[in-house]
Amino acid sequence: MYICADGTGLPMRPEELTGRKGKQADGSAKTREAKLGCVLLQTEVDPEGHPIRKEDSTSYIRSFEPAAEFGLLLRQEAQRRGMTQATTIIFIGDGAAWIWELVRVNFPGAILILDFYHGLQHVYGLVDALWGKETPEGKKLIGFWKKRLFKDQASRIVADAKARLEQSPDTEQARKEIGYLENNLERMTYGTFRKAGYFIGSGVVEAGCKTVIGKSMKCSGMFWSEAGGQGMLDLWCAFLSNRLDAFCQARVAHHAAKNNSLALAA
Numbered sequence: 001m002y003i004c005a006d007g008t009g010l011p012m013r014p015e016e017l018t019g020r021k022g023k024q025a026d027g028s029a030k031t032r033e034a035k036l037g038c039v040l041l042q043t044e045v046d047p048e049g050h051p052i053r054k055e056d057s058t059s060y061i062r063s064f065e066p067a068a069e070f071g072l073l074l075r076q077e078a079q080r081r082g083m084t085q086a087t088t089i090i091f092i093g094d095g096a097a098w099i100w101e102l103v104r105v106n107f108p109g110a111i112l113i114l115d116f117y118h119g120l121q122h123v124y125g126l127v128d129a130l131w132g133k134e135t136p137e138g139k140k141l142i143g144f145w146k147k148r149l150f151k152d153q154a155s156r157i158v159a160d161a162k163a164r165l166e167q168s169p170d171t172e173q174a175r176k177e178i179g180y181l182e183n184n185l186e187r188m189t190y191g192t193f194r195k196a197g198y199f200i201g202s203g204v205v206e207a208g209c210k211t212v213i214g215k216s217m218k219c220s221g222m223f224w225s226e227a228g229g230q231g232m233l234d235l236w237c238a239f240l241s242n243r244l245d246a247f248c249q250a251r252v253a254h255h256a257a258k259n260n261s262l263a264l265a266a
Helices: 067-080 097-106 116-130 136-149 154-167 171-183 190-195 203-217 226-240 244-265
Strands: 002-011 031-040 042-045 051-053 059-063 090-093 111-114
Touching (some): 002 067, 002 203, 031 067, 031 203, 031 226, 059 203, 059 226, 111 116, 116 136, 116 154, 116 171, 136 154, 154 171, 203 226, 226 244
Parallel strands (some): 002 090, 090 111
Antiparallel strands (some): 002 031, 031 059, 042 051
16 A cells, blocks of 8 residues: 655635745745645556556545644545555655654554655756756766666765765755755665565656646636635545545535534524
């Protein structure tokens, strides 16, 4: 069983943003973070040892809740999907601190993998800070360090980078990239992960963010209330999780019960 999580900004109505800090020049916010989680299964690999996602096995959850509350929702979804029967639990994340803390609290014992493409992106950033990624030296170093990632040698990349720091035209950025890699070294043994037949990318949840939130809820002129945004997120996740019928039936039952309560009160 694989579990992933990510977050993306959703444009909100002004009244939903009162008092919230954001990235605008005046410190205000135009968006709120909508968090998306997914659970999927893998039962086999292809003849070359590459993992194969089990068909129709992906389910999604979504929320505006803070990371701690979202983590509980994600754990509940994993339990609903049969986490206790899974032989291996793997969590793939992009390196955000809130994601690893969520995993620590809710999925102790899970194998942790830093999404390979995020790791590689920071290696590119490190090369750019040290040499410039478009220079002959930078291009050569990118290819060499990428090979090292697949040999479980991320720690050697960090050691090499530290040895080159004094030559860096952008020491501050180089130190930031080194810090990111150092914080994730144990989650970057990609050679070992591939030999075990594991996925090493979090593309499923990132694609979900684009489909569930980006294409349908971030179009020109869209500004959401929390209730309206949550409702649309619920609907999309039910659809993509092949649970739309159950979702609609639950909504009908909820409204019927609510109307009965109002009739009794009257």
